[in-house]
Amino acid sequence: MPSIPSMLQRILDKPVSDGEIKVLESALSAFLDFGIKRTSMGEIARRAGISPATLYRRFESKNDLVEAVSLREAQRFVAEIDKRVQTVESTEDQLVEIFVAFIASMAGNELLRRLLRTEPDLILPRLTTEAGPILTVGRTYLAExxxxxxxxxxxFDPDLVAEIMARLALSLALTPDGLIPLDDIDAGREFARRTLLPMVVAHGAS
Incomplete structure (x- = not known):
């Protein structure tokens, strides 16, 4: 397994070609329709408009393709956070936007929700007993x-705040129903101001 810094670097830096994007979008579409287990490489090739042989030249196995789709989803995740942060100027507002984007994007990820519903045996271990690497990557990115x-x-301890945010996001992804607002962005921002900001700005207020 790659180290945490290398995993995070792949998310932040790995370029994706136009041809690869089409394959990854086709794979994601098939995974959403059929789940990962029931999706064949032939179906992905058909959706991408290429031959199975061409697909196997790009990805040696379905596991490699699943990893590439997961990486692409993580890149979208990071891009969404960066996009939201750029829309506001004050530090406090940026902290709120990071929190809301991170929580909402993870809890609302369509593929993750689909797999939790239809293939829990595949995804649950990676999000519970084996979730250490995912939490570490999330915490490392957020802390930076x-x-x-x-x-x-x-x-200010960014690692501790990032740890809380990452664990909260993972918990909400697993059990989204509750009092913490996920579908209402404005309510999510208000929640962040009442719960997150006191942890972050307490020392700076003196």
């Missing part, structure tokens, strides 16, 4: 974003 927003605040 938080450090960028509060680079001179030595009293």
């Amino acid at each position: 974003k938080l450090r960028e927003l509060r680079p001179t605040d030595r009293d």
Whole structure:
């Protein structure tokens, strides 16, 4: 298994060609329709408009393709957070947007929700007893974003706040029904201001 820094670097830096995007979108579409187990490489090739032989030249196995689709979803996830942060200026508003984007994007991921519903035996171990690597990648990424927003605040612990955010997002992805708003962005922002910001700005307020 790749180390956490290399896993995160692949998410942040790995370029995707136009031809590869079409294959990955075709695979994602098939996974959403049939699930991962029931999707054949032939079906993905058909949707991508290429031969199975061409598909196997690009991806040696379905496991490799599943990993590539997961990486692409993670890249979309990161892009959504960056996009939201760029829409606001103040540090506090940026912290709120990071929180809302991270929570909502993970809890609302269509493929993840589909797999939790139809193939829990495949996905649940990776999100529960084997979730350490996922949490570490999420925490590492979030901590770096938080450090960028509060680079001179030595009293602020970005790793701890990022850990809480990552664990909350994972919990909400597994059990989205509850009092924490996921579908209403404005309500999510208000929740973040009442719960997250007090943890982050307490030291800076003095």
